[in-house]
Amino acid sequence: MLRIAIQKSGRLSEESLNLIRECGISFVNSSLKLKTECTNFPLEILFLRDDDIPGYVADGVADIGIVGQNVLVEEGKEELTVEKLGFSKCRLSLAVPKSDEYTSIHDLNGKNIATSYPNLLKAFLDAQGVQAQIHTISGSVEIAPSIGLAEAICDIVSSGSTLISNGLKEVERVFKSEAVLIASPELSPEKRGVLEKLLFRIQAVQRARKAKYILLNSPDDKIEEISRLLPSIKAPTVLPLAEEGWSSLHSVVNEDDFWEIIEKIKAAGAQGILVVPIEKMII
Ligand SMILES: Nc1ncnc2c1ncn2[C@@H]1O[C@H](COP(=O)(O)OP(=O)(O)OP(=O)(O)O)[C@@H](O)[C@H]1O
Ligand SMILES: O=P(O)(O)OC[C@H]1O[C@H](OP(=O)(O)OP(=O)(O)O)[C@H](O)[C@@H]1O
Numbered sequence: 026m027l028r029i030a031i032q033k034s035g036r037l038s039e040e041s042l043n044l045i046r047e048c049g050i051s052f053v054n055s056s057l058k059l060k061t062e063c064t065n066f067p068l069e070i071l072f073l074r075d076d077d078i079p080g081y082v083a084d085g086v087a088d089i090g091i092v093g094q095n096v097l098v099e100e101g102k103e104e105l106t107v108e109k110l111g112f113s114k115c116r117l118s119l120a121v122p123k124s125d126e127y128t129s130i131h132d133l134n135g136k137n138i139a140t141s142y143p144n145l146l147k148a149f150l151d152a153q154g155v156q157a158q159i160h161t162i163s164g165s166v167e168i169a170p171s172i173g174l175a176e177a178i179c180d181i182v183s184s185g186s187t188l189i190s191n192g193l194k195e196v197e198r199v200f201k202s203e204a205v206l207i208a209s210p211e212l213s214p215e216k217r218g219v220l221e222k223l224l225f226r227i228q229a230v231q232r233a234r235k236a237k238y239i240l241l242n243s244p245d246d247k248i249e250e251i252s253r254l255l256p257s258i259k260a261p262t263v264l265p266l267a268e269e270g271w272s273s274l275h276s277v278v279n280e281d282d283f284w285e286i287i288e289k290i291k292a293a294g295a296q297g298i299l300v301v302p303i304e305k306m307i308i
């Protein structure tokens with residue numbers, strides 16, 4: 026049985042549970058139970074505070090875990106990383122009151138900065154040659170300038186709305202983060218085997234999230250030209266349509282290139298283009 030530690034409640038929780046479910050793993054989730062065994066996969070889920078997860082995995086209390094890179098690197102445990110998971114994307118940024126004049130990072134020399142990430146902040150300031158007093162607080166960091174605790178803050182930003190609501194402006198990006206899967210370096214061969222199985226499923230889910238299945242009708246004399254425009258795992262599938270002179274082409278396209286490809290294949294003569302999500306993708 027492999028033990029995975031995930032955040033009990035917060036910005037990582039829902040997506041972490043979704044990922045486990047999308048891997049076809051079932052479990053009963055009650056908000057009061059802090060530990061649950063999966064019913065169809067040798068996995069036990071522990072629900073913890075996110076800050077505790079790297080430590081538990083490093084100590085072997087949990088075998089694997091899901092945590093933000095910001096917390097992992099802050100705690101000096103980056104080497105536990107196994108796989109980036111692509112959700113809970115955010116950045117750690119420096120911010121100052123909106124009305125402050127700010128020209129460069131050197132404006133922070135000698136200032137007080139409140140943060141929950143003193144190590145990441147110190148490394149950033151040292152690299153820029155800036156000396157400031159770092160005040161470590163565990164939450165509600167954005168309030169610090171308005172209560173006279175600090176002149177600047179360094180905290181997590183995603184949409185930026187918390188900064189705006191608190192009269193602050195983002196002035197420097199310190200660190201980019203997303204959720205990652207971490208693992209203890211000392212897993213037994215049995216546990217490593219379960220981790221490999223889980224990773225295989227996670228990668229299939231991740232690949233599928235980025236990809237779309239595309240079907241289109243093409244005049245037979247345009248198949249070659251349209252096929253060249255379509256990326257695919259091997260080559261596009263070509264099936265004859267009931268109408269003479271026409272074929273159906275099937276392929277897989279990446280979400281990032283999607284609109285550009287659609288424009289090109291339409292211009293090349295594609296018609297009746299259908300795009301459908303993919304649930305799993307094994308290559
Ligand atoms: N606004 C956001 N958008 C996207 N991801 C975020 C956001 N805020 C935080 N994160 C990411 O999610 C992680 C957990 O954030 P959250 O705010 O839930 O932590 P927390 O309050 O410290 O929770 P806990 O109670 O478990 O200690 C952060 O470390 C960061 O990686
Ligand atoms: O840029 P935004 O989209 O506004 O997000 C940023 C906010 O999100 C996080 O807090 P969260 O809302 O998770 O609450 P917490 O402070 O209780 O962790 C983070 O600490 C910021 O305060």
Ligand SMILES: [Mg+2]
Binds near residue numbers: 076
């Ligand atoms: Mg926390």
